[in-house]
Amino acid sequence: MELNANWLERLAAYHPQRPAVYWRGEWIGYGELYARARRAAGSLAGLGVGPGDRVAVLSPNHLGYLELYFAAPLLGFVPTFLNHRLSPAELQGLVEYARPKALFFGPGQEETARRLDPQARPLEALQSLPAAGFAPFRAGLEDPALILFTGGTTGLPKGAVLPYRQLLVNAAQTAMTWGLSPHDRYVVATPMFHAALNALCTPLLYLGGGVMVQEKFDPGEHLAWVQQQRATLLFLVPTMFQMLASHPHFAAADFSSVRWAISGGAPCPAPVRQAYAAKGVRFRQGYGLTECGVNCFALEPEEAERFPDSVGRPMPHLWARLVDAGGQEVEGAGTGELWLSGPTVMKGYYARPADTARCFAEQGGRTWLRTGDLAQRDAAGRYYIVGRSKEMFISGGENVYPIEVERALYDHPLVAECAVVGVPDAQWGEVGLACVVLKEGASLLEDELRAFLRGRLAAYKVPKRYVFLPELPKSAPGKILKGELAERYGGAHA
Structure with a gap:
């Protein structure tokens, strides 16, 4: 062909x-x-x-x-x-x-x-x-x-x-399952050296739509372009969505041209989604990775509103499965590593045959990409990303998934950003370290936040240590650098 x-x-x-x-x-x-x-x-x-x-x-x-x-x-x-x-x-x-x-x-x-x-x-x-x-x-x-x-x-x-x-x-099935149109346009603000070209830029140009290249992300300029150029779609990482929502011009901004927004790179906190919902903007949660470039799941806007934590179902030309630590497929509602197979999977890593071999598995007549991400699947076939396999930690013999704890932290009205990592502990093996950025002007004690979480999480999931920071370290695409936080604040023992 x-x-x-x-x-x-x-x-x-x-x-x-x-x-x-x-x-x-x-x-x-x-x-x-x-x-x-x-x-x-x-x-x-x-x-x-x-x-x-x-x-x-x-x-x-x-x-x-x-x-x-x-x-x-x-x-x-x-x-x-x-x-x-x-x-x-x-x-x-x-x-x-x-x-x-x-x-x-x-x-x-x-x-x-x-x-x-x-x-x-x-x-x-x-x-x-x-x-x-x-x-x-x-x-x-x-x-x-x-x-x-x-x-x-x-x-x-x-x-x-x-x-x-x-x-x-990727371009064809993104255009189809996301319901793109030649009349759509959006602002390319995420890094073009990363996944921006694949995520939405190529699918829109493939259809005859329009893209606006923002050289450096500036929330005020972004809001102005959305209104002046009548952007119909928003595609950003959670940090960028939060920066837009915190901008002084956000409250008066006209989003009437926007059909929906999609968040990539990491789960978008509920308070951020709610800020856009109040402006009439429908929100979707995206999921993808460079090696499977890059849009792997889809969900209709109406269903995305009912299941805001779900990334949706696999794209038409992509197969997904959940696999346990022993390499066996997980049935039902269990948690497993997400494996993907299909024509959007990369050829391999350039000049890295050993790394390429480690990330692929041959099973059931298919070549599977081991994503390293942990996911769950509900009875209707919707997938939920619960974290990186290396981010999960075991506290007192119980598995703790940082995303679950972070969602509870975001329920607190004074929390602007947060990240949870597992750090060594002499008694429990590992415990949670919560790194928290408060909203501007807010004040919150560690014991107050711990008590808040105890009403929402099992005791073993509640972090034992808290660090309040002015900002969280992030990679170029806007992902929080959890490894850096663990190294900086975890210490030998929490």
């Missing part, structure tokens, strides 16, 4: 003037976007870039990401996106790992990029470098289309190799 990896060419012919990308105050049509992709491909060909070569980007959100993304199937190179928030030493390790043929940088990254590669060029150069002709590349479904690095908190991130089949199937 052959699918068209160069589908932007068709859309540029179908509706060249239709707005595709909002960039620095102006809308770029589909025809111009495709012309920019072709010009970028010519520039890269002039540098000697060809099939299989990696082309790296070190930049905040930028139009250049899309130019490279759509130039790739024309020339056969593999866009490889670097997290610009990493340290120079970490970036050096990634460059040595990926060995890109060329490196392009965005605003504020020139000094770092030139240290990594003295020949590094600004993304704007994609439209001005001496161009060369190139033979048409016919991308196969298994050809590598993109390398995205996992957001690991220990060791060198691994590069997940996403083939064209993944991009195409």
Whole structure:
């Protein structure tokens, strides 16, 4: 079977003037976007870039990401996106790992990029470098289309190799199950070096919709764009949704154009969802991971409102199962590690055969991706993510899932953000450490919060130790760095 990896060419012919990308105050049509992709491909060909070569980007959100993304199937190179928030030493390790043929940088990254590669060029150069002709590349479904690095908190991130089949199937089934429309548009504010291109940007452009590229997340600007450009969808991580809701302009903001909002990266706290519900915005909880790029479940808005903690049911072309520690499938309402199988699963980790082998399992005639996430499934087939397998801890012989404790913490009206981790304890083996950020101006004693939780949780689930902080450490995509909290505040014994 052959699918068209160069589908932007068709859309540029179908509706060249239709707005595709909002960039620095102006809308770029589909025809111009495709012309920019072709010009970028010519520039890269002039540098000697060809099939299989990696082309790296070190930049905040930028139009250049899309130019490279759509130039790739024309020339056969593999866009490889670097997290610009990493340290120079970490970036050096990634460059040595990926060995890109060329490196392009965005605003504020020139000094770092030139240290990594003295020949590094600004993304704007994609439209001005001496161009060369190139033979048409016919991308196969298994050809590598993109390398995205996992957001690991220990060791060198691994590069997940996403083939064209993944991009195409994810776009098609996301558009179908999420009910997307050519009239939809949204603000791309989550990092484009992470999953933003896959999550909603590609599916919307695949349909002929519009995306607005925000270079750096700014809540006030985001709210203004939603109203001025009539955004119909919101896609952010919980921290960003909370920042929007806390902005002074949120109360008066007009969300009448928004059909629904979806939260990714982590479960969205109930108080944040309620703030948007009060504005008439329907909320969904998303779930995905880089290695299964990236939308794995779906739930209709009406059902999502009745089951706000559920991520939904597997996408049409994805299979899911829950597996216990012994490798046996979990039936009924038990908890197990989530395994996924289907055409949206990555090819593997770039140049990491041992890591690739560890994350895959062959069972029942299928290749399964071990996600490392713990989940539950109800009688209606809805899935609920209860945490990472490595985050679960055992206190006095009882399993404790941090997400359950965090949901109880968010019920307290003074809690703005929280994270629960297991830390060593001489008596119980492990106990919970609750790291809490209070709402501005609020004051709360540890004993008061502990008493509040005792009315909602079994005694062994109630954290034994509490740390009140001005903010929680987060990764570039906005995930709370629990490992850093455990290391910083856990100590030898809680």
